Amino acid sequence: MGTEKKAEKRFLYIVEQIREIIREENIQVGDKLPSERTLAERLQVGRSTAREALRSMELLGLIETRHGEGTFLADVKKHQLVEVLARFILEQPGALEDVVETRRIHERAAISTLCRHERTAHLPVWESFYYKLDENESMVREDIIREMIIATNNRLSLKIWFLLKQYSSAPFNEDVQGEEVPLIQQLLMAIAEMKEEEALDSYERWMDVIE
Amino acid sequence: MGTEKKAEKRFLYIVEQIREIIREENIQVGDKLPSERTLAERLQVGRSTAREALRSMELLGLIETRHGEGTFLADVKKHQLVEVLARFILEQPGALEDVVETRRIHERAAISTLCRHERTAHLPVWESFYYKLDENESMVREDIIREMIIATNNRLSLKIWFLLKQYSSAPFNEDVQGEEVPLIQQLLMAIAEMKEEEALDSYERWMDVIE
DNA sequence: CTTAATTTGTCCGTATGTATG
DNA sequence: ACATACATACGGACAAATTAA
Numbered sequence: 001m002g003t004e005k006k007a008e009k010r011f012l013y014i015v016e017q018i019r020e021i022i023r024e025e026n027i028q029v030g031d032k033l034p035s036e037r038t039l040a041e042r043l044q045v046g047r048s049t050a051r052e053a054l055r056s057m058e059l060l061g062l063i064e065t066r067h068g069e070g071t072f073l074a075d076v077k078k079h080q081l082v083e084v085l086a087r088f089i090l091e092q093p094g095a096l097e098d099v100v101e102t103r104r105i106h107e108r109a110a111i112s113t114l115c116r117h118e119r120t121a122h123l124p125v126w127e128s129f130y131y132k133l134d135e136n137e138s139m140v141r142e143d144i145i146r147e148m149i150i151a152t153n154n155r156l157s158l159k160i161w162f163l164l165k166q167y168s169s170a171p172f173n174e175d176v177q178g179e180e181v182p183l184i185q186q187l188l189m190a191i192a193e194m195k196e197e198e199a200l201d202s203y204e205r206w207m208d209v210i211e
Numbered sequence: 212m213g214t215e216k217k218a219e220k221r222f223l224y225i226v227e228q229i230r231e232i233i234r235e236e237n238i239q240v241g242d243k244l245p246s247e248r249t250l251a252e253r254l255q256v257g258r259s260t261a262r263e264a265l266r267s268m269e270l271l272g273l274i275e276t277r278h279g280e281g282t283f284l285a286d287v288k289k290h291q292l293v294e295v296l297a298r299f300i301l302e303q304p305g306a307l308e309d310v311v312e313t314r315r316i317h318e319r320a321a322i323s324t325l326c327r328h329e330r331t332a333h334l335p336v337w338e339s340f341y342y343k344l345d346e347n348e349s350m351v352r353e354d355i356i357r358e359m360i361i362a363t364n365n366r367l368s369l370k371i372w373f374l375l376k377q378y379s380s381a382p383f384n385e386d387v388q389g390e391e392v393p394l395i396q397q398l399l400m401a402i403a404e405m406k407e408e409e410a411l412d413s414y415e416r417w418m419d420v421i422e
Numbered sequence: 423c424t425t426a427a428t429t430t431g432t433c434c435g436t437a438t439g440t441a442t443g
Numbered sequence: 444a445c446a447t448a449c450a451t452a453c454g455g456a457c458a459a460a461t462t463a464a
Contacts, residue, residue, distance in 0.1 A: 011266055022462055027232075033450075035449060037449085040433095045432080046433035046434070047434080048262075048432070049433075051259075051429085051450090052263055052266040053266075055222055055266060055267050056267045056269070059268075059270065059271065060270060060271065065450070066440090066441085066450080067439070067441080067449080067450050067451065068441040068442085068448095068451090069440080069441055069442085069448095069450080071450085098367040099367070102367045102371070105316065105317065105320040108320070109316040109319070128328050154313060155305075155306070156312075156313045157309065157312070157313045188432080195442085230424080246428075246430085247429075247430070248428055256452080257453040257454065258453085258454075259453070259454085260451085260452065262431090276429095276430065276431095277460085277461085278431065278459070278460050279428080279429055279431090279460030279462080280427080280428095280429070280430090280459090280461055280462080281428090281429060307435080425463100425464085426463085426464080427461105427463080428460100428461080428462075428463095429460085429461080429462100430458100430459085430460075430461095431457100431458075431460095432456100432457085432458075433455105433456085433458100434455090434456085435453105435454095435455090435456105436455085436458095437451100438452080438453105438458100439451075439452100440448100441448085441449080441450100442446100442447085442449100443445100443446090443448105
């Protein structure tokens with residue numbers, strides 16, 4: 001009753017159960033999870049089994065364990081999984097291109113969405129970006145694109161983008177450089193004017209420059 | 212020498228070690244890894260510790276373990292991490308709309324890509340679909356769209372789409388019904404003629420009908 | 423079909439290092 | 444300094460599944 005789900009793997013089931021506990025107890029980011037022994041007892045499994053589930057979640061960056069202190073719900077931005085998985089992915093030919101292309105899919109989609117709605121096309125952020133670029137203020141690429149995806153209000157797309165960004169070799173966390181400035185300004189202007197095609201075109205030329 | 216990396220966490224270090232073994236022994240996708248006991252002995256750790264590392268890798272989709280049989284190197288393209296992350300995201304309110312929209316993002320991107328390349332725009336599959344629809348043969352929606360994404364040759368996008376499809380409420384596995392037929396035919400025709408805008412427009416109207 | 427060996431799945435007891443009060 | 448709570452780690456034991464003889 002209630003817990004009748006059939007999971008092929010037990011520890012995957014435990015991961016599910018821990019997720020449920022997090023939800024039921026309304027555990028927020030940074031909060032402490034029940035201890036290993038408590039979890040094991042509550043879920044009616046051995047400590048090793050509970051530990052295997054916890055370790056898996058840790059490698060994914062979902063939780064954070066501190067020796068002698070406890071287990072805590074992690075901020076997703078910890079992304080410990082990235083370094084581990086990136087190495088695996090990079091060893092496979094052709095995979096990196098897929099990652100970059102998929103990242104771009106989400107970026108293009110965000111730009112299209114912005115251009116198609118009055119509200120998102122005229123957010124004060126875009127003007128603010130425009131003037132910062134004009135005044136040669138230091139700006140990071142990923143901040144601009146992140147704002148765009150955030151504005152679309154699709155958190156899943158944002159999450160996927162955030163993940164793919166880490167796999168991308170592109171220097172996304174670097175400052176905007178010389179010849180990019182006018183291209184980004186064109187992009188911002190096109191969004192404000194709701195000219196979708198022009199915006200996407202500026203975007204493509206921007207990407208051609210930095211990669 | 213060689214293994215002088217300082218890992219805060221032991222099991223992360225073990226994950227690295229296992230990776231090295233995979234590389235050194237030239238273990239290919241589908242091949243069997245050394246048994247847990249062998250690994251533990253080779254890496255000078257307890258079996259529990261080795262298991263925690265293996266389980267972490269399993270949750271990431273890097274390996275596959277079969278009870279009583281052994282541990283095998285998995286195809287990384289399975290990308291189980293997306294699935295795990297997605298489940299966490301889905302608990303947030305409004306997530307379902309995000310899923311549907313994100314799924315559409317990948318579908319639109321595929322259609323755009325198809326229209327922009329001679330090779331993908333003129334695949335025999337599209338003609339075959341067209342005539343099947345004409346002759347009122349039974350066709351499933353997801354088969355058509357899946358073929359489109361496969362044709363773009365972006366396996367990551369395909370994986371994400373496949374995942375999102377499962378969470379979508381849309382009856383994607385059902386047969387194509389009456390009024391959809393002409394819309395899909397328009398879509399297929401537009402792809403063959405490489406008319407991107409027309410194709411996307413047909414796609415939107417198709418989606419409006421079924422959801 | 424039976425049996426034995428191998429391997430993963432699970433649990434427990436014990437010992438140790440670390441953080442907190 | 445001490446006690447408590449917790450994660451870390453090891454190794455043994457047995458169950459369950461698979462494979463091969």
